[in-house]
Amino acid sequence: MLKLRDVLSTLQQVQGFKDAKVSLEQYPTPADIASHMCYLIQQRYRDLENKSVVDLGCGTGMLSVGAMVCGASHVTAIEMDPEAIEIALNNFQKLELANEIDVIQCNVCDFIPGLSQYIKKNSLKDSSDKHLSNKQKKAQRQKQKQKMKICGEKNSGNEAFTIDINAKQLLELQCTPDKFKHKWCDVLLMNPPFGTKNNKHIDLIFLKVALSMTRNVIYSLHKTSTRTHLLNTLQNVWKVKKVEVIAQLKFDIPNMYKFHKTDSKDIHVDIFRIEC
Numbered sequence: 001m002l003k004l005r006d007v008l009s010t011l012q013q014v015q016g017f018k019d020a021k022v023s024l025e026q027y028p029t030p031a032d033i034a035s036h037m038c039y040l041i042q043q044r045y046r047d048l049e050n051k052s053v054v055d056l057g058c059g060t061g062m063l064s065v066g067a068m069v070c071g072a073s074h075v076t077a078i079e080m081d082p083e084a085i086e087i088a089l090n091n092f093q094k095l096e097l098a099n100e101i102d103v104i105q106c107n108v109c110d111f112i113p114g115l116s117q118y119i120k121k122n123s124l125k126d127s128s129d130k131h132l133s134n135k136q137k138k139a140q141r142q143k144q145k146q147k148m149k150i151c152g153e154k155n156s157g158n159e160a161f162t163i164d165i166n167a168k169q170l171l172e173l174q175c176t177p178d179k180f181k182h183k184w185c186d187v188l189l190m191n192p193p194f195g196t197k198n199n200k201h202i203d204l205i206f207l208k209v210a211l212s213m214t215r216n217v218i219y220s221l222h223k224t225s226t227r228t229h230l231l232n233t234l235q236n237v238w239k240v241k242k243v244e245v246i247a248q249l250k251f252d253i254p255n256m257y258k259f260h261k262t263d264s265k266d267i268h269v270d271i272f273r274i275e276c
């Protein structure tokens with residue numbers, strides 16, 4: 001029989017981000033929250049055992065491992081950051097789950113090609129300050145990069161971009177069936193970026209892609225402050241079969257980034273259950 005403490009003790013072994021990237025909102029789901037979430041999904045809804053699962057924006061694999069421990073038959077973990085993927089692969093290996101979890105490196109935005117017409121590229125200003133040394137120019141570009149509105153980043157180039165789109169426009173865009181098997185999982189779990197770090201709408205983009213991939217049900221974490229807006233979008237604009245908030249949690253965000261002024265901060269987060 002599945003026991004919460006067994007799920008927790010496995011998830012406590014999952015290694016987190018080494019150098020978390022703020023532009024990708026790399027806030028890991030803490031082991032206690034992930035274990036409660038997966039345990040609830042299985043015990044209350046029977047939505048993990050023998051199911052094929054996708055973990056969208058898997059980071060270092062916390063929810064993928066949670067799904068497997070709760071009985072999933074297979075997980076596909078999707079993430080754009082190669083460093084996070086390397087840690088996730090080590091986690092899966094260490095926990096002897098590597099055979100049951102496939103990992104795909106890609107940017108979730110790439111699943112919606114029509115998104116490109118809403119993308120505004122921001123070329124990083126090459127410093128025209130001639131008096132600056134190359135080192136100073138490089139430092140300035142780095143600083144600009146951090147400040148830029150980043151939704152996806154090109155790893156090598158000096159480009160970043162914002163996506164200026166609303167829920168109605170997003171609804172009309174198609175997800176590419178040729179990049180993945182349409183409706184390729186029973187259940188999708190995600191703790192997506194919330195779109196609060198100058199990457200507005202990334203939460204909706206994750207939801208749009210999730211809906212195109214999932215046969216039955218999506219479980220997704222969202223900031224409680226966005227609850228009304230998201231419920232309205234999902235119910236009234238995107239007209240999903242059913243959506244409800246099944247739990248509210250308190251996330252203790254530790255001081256991970258330079259701009260954090262306090263040791264840690266509590267934020268309220270909802271678990272959405274969305275029937276597709």
Ligand SMILES: C[S@@+](CC[C@H](N)C(=O)[O-])C[C@H]1O[C@@H](n2cnc3c(N)ncnc32)[C@H](O)[C@@H]1O
Pocket residue numbers: 024025026027028029030056057058059060061062063078079080081084106107108109151152190191192193
């Ligand atoms: C809030 S973290 C959650 C990580 C992990 N799922 C967990 O629960 O600990 C969001 C994750 O989404 C990834 N991510 C952000 N934007 C992405 C994108 N456009 N495509 C794919 N992954 C992305 C980040 O790198 C990060 O790992």
